[in-house]
Amino acid sequence: MGNRFICMKKKDVIVRTSGGDGSRSKRLNRSQRKSIGDEEMLHRRALSLAIHQAQLSQRFDGSMSRRVGSTSSRRRSLSDPFSNNKQVSDFLESLTVKKFILVHGEGFGAWCWYKTIASLEESGLSPVTVDLAGSGFNMTDTNSIYTLEEYSKPLIELLQNLPLEEKVILVGHSTGGACVSYALEKFPEKISKAIFICATMVSDGQRPFDVFADELGSAERFMKESQFLIYGNGEDKPATGFMFEKQHMKSLYFNQSPNKDIALSMISMRPVPLGPMMEKLSLSGERYGRGRRFYVQTLDDLALSPDVQEKLVRENSPEGVFKIKGSDHCPFFSKPQSLHKIFLEIAQIS
Template sequence: MGNRVICMKKKDVAIRTGGDGSRSKRVSRSQRKLLGDEEMLHRRALSMAIHQAQLSQRFDGSVSRRVGSTSSRRQTLSDPFSNNKQVPDLVDSLAVKKVVLVHGEGFGAWCWYKTVASLEECGLSPVTVDLAGSGFSMADPNSVSTLEEYSKPLIELLQNLPEEEKVILVGHSTGGACVSYALELFPEKISKAVFICATMVSDGQRPFDVFADQLGSAERFMKESQFLIHGNGKDKPATGFTFEKQHMKSLYFNQSPNKDIALSMISMRAVPLGPMMEKLSLSTERYGKGRRFYVQTLDDLALLPDVQEKLVRENSPEGVYKIKGSDHCPFFSKPQSLHKILLEIAQIP
């Protein structure tokens, strides 16, 4: 019921205006303002990304070295038209308002720029982190060899939370492994964990195992992949991997706007390999008691919908949501739908 108030489709707005011409013009001006605000946000993110790309030149193997059973709470959502002015009143009473956003492989905190703006606008408190070797992190991706090292910025953030404060923890793609790792360490600090087309693995699984149907076994990938980076020398074990740009575009951004693809192409960095190949140790007593929600992306070519459905069946989250028309990056391709889902999860008692 709450979301019907929060998010109305454009045709609903037209009906409620009663066909009044002046009202229609005001709606149009409002829409133009939203578009202008988004454009300003995008320019700011692009500026930050260019700065990051310049910084990352110092790292070998990063940007400069790139070479070629489901709950009954299941929904299918399309882009809503959000009446954001009504939202703060609805979230004022929430016990947990802080939303920590964790990016996936190759991305950084910059990828959440639309999500941050929309969550702030509705009265929540979004926080982003750059995992080690990602985004603005000064760590060389080739030096990050364990999930503990990779997740360190997130773990420090949770450790430094005031006593009794909880957060909603959101992870995208392989950032889901960091969310699971954090949920095992700090179940008392995480109110809800949200996995967005993410690696919601079981105990003893590696993040890479989720992609095995598409990339082959980990052993085969390590032996044959053309995307591996040997940051310590060709005669040493691989330290990271990255996809060439055209391959990345077709896998990750098949539904995303061109300007967000351009932003990503100059911002994404190599992915530390070690954390992706590490088996997670998850206990029933800690991780198993966490409240988990999963967001499926139905036009995803990087983590196929069938694979996501399998993850949901095998890991039984409390709630499952589906976004039509979204590629692997719903924060770009369907930001309003993603916003609506995160807002609804935040309001679940």
């Protein structure tokens, strides 16, 4: 891994039960019971919103490591700055950027971040989510989205409307990484740091789809043979989108996620516009190259294998790399606490 050292607590790498982000004893104290109750309430709220969305859109079918310039491989623990109010205050005062913009990946929507939103808010930070075009509650017809510019429009408008001097930490999951790269090229002055979570962190001239070539085959082969393509404008016209079957999605994306989050995803995920995934990005060293990029690898990922993620890191040289053992392609479901710690760690990097 080069110049990186491990910053992983032992409890973050042991095998977890599917019901949470760590083993729990049968006897829970009051704060633990409250935390579990809060999470259940958030999940019920997200599930309710997802059901409402499904009713509105019947036309749709359904181990961390960080490079810091040292060759040391010594272990250290992630600090928890929230054991008392003074530490919370000191932590927040030390941060120059407190706003996180969370960008979902293919098929998902802002709803997938519900655990992350709660944990960041509890830490005194300001999470903002966005539905990309044709995703979540954005009712743009997927079949009418042909370019990355069109797909990213809600994110670009959000960044355009930020106060002049305000900066954000921009987070992208999976193919949402392409939207983050696109935003870095357009607004390098507004983005303090960019975090790619098992994401398509591509080079200049690459397509987001190219990242998945090892799993799905070449783009040309996928377009010719895939059973998952959608022909929204007629079978005699080019494909407009794709969506995996539910059982296929479960095995690819959610092999470590709790059942309730899988259920939420099964009624909420929407088709993915194909055009933006096949578009080559134009990224310049003067703009995109100015960005501070961090990558989060998911080591039990069946959608984007750890080997492919490692290749992305080698070819694109982010400033820092973190790894989460025991996470599938959706760490916001399978390892939310570990993901939260990484966010806090990156927020504190000066």
